[in-house]
Amino acid sequence: MHSSEYEGVVLGFGDEIINPLWKDYYSDNFFDEMIASDGMPRNASKGLYDFFNSIDEKEMQDRRTAGELAIREMGVSFTVYSADSNTDRDWPFDVIPRTIEGSEWDPVSESLKQRSRALNEFIHDVYNEQRIFSDGIIPSEIVLKSPNFKSACLGMSPPFRAWAHICGTDLVRDTDGEFYVLEDNLRVPSGVAYMLENREVTKRILPELFEHYDIRPVDDYPLQLYKMLASLSPRKNPKPTIVVLTPGIFNSAYFEHAFLAHSMGAELVEGGDLFVDDHNIVFKRTIDGAVRVDVVYRRIDDDFIDPEVFRPDSMVGVPGIMRAWRDNNVAIANAPGSGVADDKVIYSFVPEMIRYYLDEEPTLASVETYLCMNEADRIYVLNNIERLVVKPANESGGQGVLIGPHSNREEKEKCKESIAKQPRNYIAQPTLSLSTAPTYVDGKINPRHLDLRPFILHGRDIWVTPGGLTRVALKRGSLVVNSSQGGGSKDTWIVELKE
């Protein structure tokens, strides 16, 4: 294929000699994170591009091997569920970092804080005054009938009115390079350990690049997380007891649970390690007897956290923890019920929430969303399904998503039936042209689509990771970035440019 037949990004402008690794690098009409539309590297990527242009295939392969080795040595893995066994796999990692200029990132970071403030106000309102319904901004039934709405949380007022303490917001860039919010993960967002490990790996395999680049560090995340969690402690002792509650070794994110506990110096506990006494105090069972727990960073979904209140068959939860939380004897992060704002129907109302609660204009764009529960939208979706991405309102990890342009007739028909049956459960969005970045696949550097998941910590203060976890679809043309479905990841550099 001769790239010159197409518009868009074509490398090798002029008579420059092209490194064979980069031969035919061509990103169609997508926004490319490294190469601008004139075929030249963007400012923040210049050094990176020069470096990867100066090495040959052998060295590229060596760096990649070094990266794989580092990942194995560091024991970075994730669990893949399959029919008969769960296997730990090495984390798929691409050696070429993704860069964003600091000045470009700062407004995004501010916008994420704005969003977090509005979302937390919303959750608080839903479980308290419910003004947003009475003022007619959001119809109450779509919230109150959502499975993520938990009536057990009504009337609760957590410290700082903060409910979603840890939020992973997925961002994408469209053809114009503008950032859009794809979704807010407010239940138990994962991936931050991989963000940290990606940086560790990159420092090992591309050490020379850190000499000339001014890259914002990410490794104080565990400290920030600790500070945020400590700020929630109901007892005002200087060193509150914080635990990370995991469902156990068979959870796909167990590695991350252990990693975060370890890097905060907190204990990794399972449901059976905790109990609640008659005075509604949470304790952990230690070799020296019961020790009071102040803050639980739980990595278990609401439905499983307390068999006394939610699913009685849960084996991984802590019976009575909701009593303790309601009596303000323990902080739970994220607060139970936070998931009510983690719903793709609610997502479409976030710009309204920002105006309503904060009296500000939203500064981060949302993707146009069709709510299948509205008749006009539904008709549009059913007639234009081949151009749309259809998503279930309540799933995570890319489950049940139909990408119109990439699906066959049968899949589309099946999806239409599901929409007709349960319209509240589906939303649709235009297929976005996700941005691309150079990625080393099949012995060459090729453009691949990616997204970005920054993490927002919301306690006494609000803090946003510099950058976040970049996930990349390793298959050509694919828009699916989830690691469970063949996605990889990249280190993300927020780069300060010298004047």
Place this chain on the structure above:
Amino acid sequence: MLARVADRVYWMARYLERAESIARVTNTFSHLMMDLPIGTELTWRTLLEIFEADKDFRKQEIAYGEISTLEYMIARPENMSSIFYSVKAARENARTTRDVLPEEVWESVNELYVYSKEFAHKSIDRRNRFNFLTNIVKRCHALNGLLMTSQIRDHTYRFIKLGHLLERIDITTRVVGTVYSAVESRDVKNRAFDSLIWAGLLESLSAIGNYRRSIGPMAEPHAAINFVFLQGRLPRSLVFCFSGIRKSLTCLNGHEKVIEPIDEALVMLDSFNAEKMSPKMMKIFVQDLQICAERLSLGATSMWFSSSSS
């Protein structure tokens, strides 16, 4: 330290020790069976009896024989006294306690498991058996060395030590008890080869070299038993193990009650002399020691591993 984590590192250590002991004893036993002249040998059943696997073995109506016994002791996944089962259980316990152990421990335990999984069932016949059993012992040695040289001396280390030494007490008493009664109950006229059995017993408890140096070249039953029970500098002797646990546990809250059976056992051992024991007395003595070990295990479990809810 979480009670659950303490419990798991304790069991990891026990299962590792068990895997090594089964490998060591099985290896010696199989050599012994080749060395002893026909008519003077022990039966394969004795090997099963040492590890209390005899009852389950019979339940499954397997015929006693070399191959069936060794398959059962080396590779049978549902036999709780097999090498494969022990390695697997050690791995499960290490997997969820990675964060309190040196990084390489998990890696080595995992490799041990991968190795056993691939080779255990291929190592039943005489040709491959030796190699496999030796490898299991070597890998366990490497792991013990790793723990000894890199584990910080914290409570984790103390519970590892407890599991490790308690399992040794268990194995040493079982080996002595079972072999002693098996030898005594044989209807054999020619006892000229019995010293081979006693040398084998010492070998299986890594004591043969030291025995020869301090007692003499000929393995005699009473001297051998006294040696593996009372020699306080021998790492598999009962005195060594009981005193080691006692010393290690004194740093832990609530140890006073837990160590009571240790003191009882040490008092019993203090006045022990195999020469003055009839076979019947010996049997009762060994059982009493095993009861002390069992009480110690139960005491530790209720004091530290289950952690009361108030």
